[in-house]
Amino acid sequence: MLLSFLEWVLHLQSPLTWLFFILGAMMGSFYNVCIYRIPRRIFFAEARSICPSCGQPIPFWHNIPILSWIFLRGRARCCGARISVQYVLVEIITALLFPTVYWIFPFVMSWESGLVIDSPEMMRCFHALAFTSLLLICSVIDFEHQIIPDVLSIPMIVVTPLVVYLHPDLDWKSALFGVLIGGGSLYTVAWLYYLVRRDYGLGMGDVKLLAAIGGWLGYQSILTTVFWGSILGSLVGLGVIIFKRKLDLKIRLPFGPFLSIAAVSYLLFGQFLAEYLITF
């Protein structure tokens, strides 16, 4: 994964890198629509983009990913309302994520005879793109609303057999145990927490999210995901306490984004990190 300088240059020269960059920015724009509409239950309400502040339709040239936000200086042209930096951040993250995933699973190879598509690698690439995209949408919604919508997590669990069928490396036993161990372990933690504190520390959304992660990545991913997700969450929680300068034991941090970051790191950099830690 640590690419040499030459490999970086070769990758940046590849038109596919830029194609994935543009595709990522466009998909990021669509994910913003999902992030805005799914928790408000208006996903299918109106096809056209309207300003969330004044309700006026947004012309398409004010809707170009990343660029529009920069040119409009973060303000809506219609009414001058601030456009949240969250929108452009999601677009930048996906614009960088898509080529990165393609670099990790480069399925197009050029030979003297022309371009050759490595189909197992292509399935790994599409699987990683779908997985990271769904987790990004879940994370931003969880961050904003403290919920992980069932309309995202449950279909992710339900399509697990299809993921197993299409993915060249994932076997059905790993996926099945992934769903059971992923969902079961967090459910047990939530239940124990409830017995002790009579309060819901963990939401069922996190339980379903980890079941989905287990299904898509196999049970082997669960321990690493929960371990690093908890460490990351605790560190950020500690940071919030220090920043706010008061010890508030009732701070509610969403767990979904941290689980997602850990799971995506496991999928994209797990191989590299394992090798690095062994050789270190």
Ligand SMILES: [Zn+2]
């Ligand atoms: Zn407006």
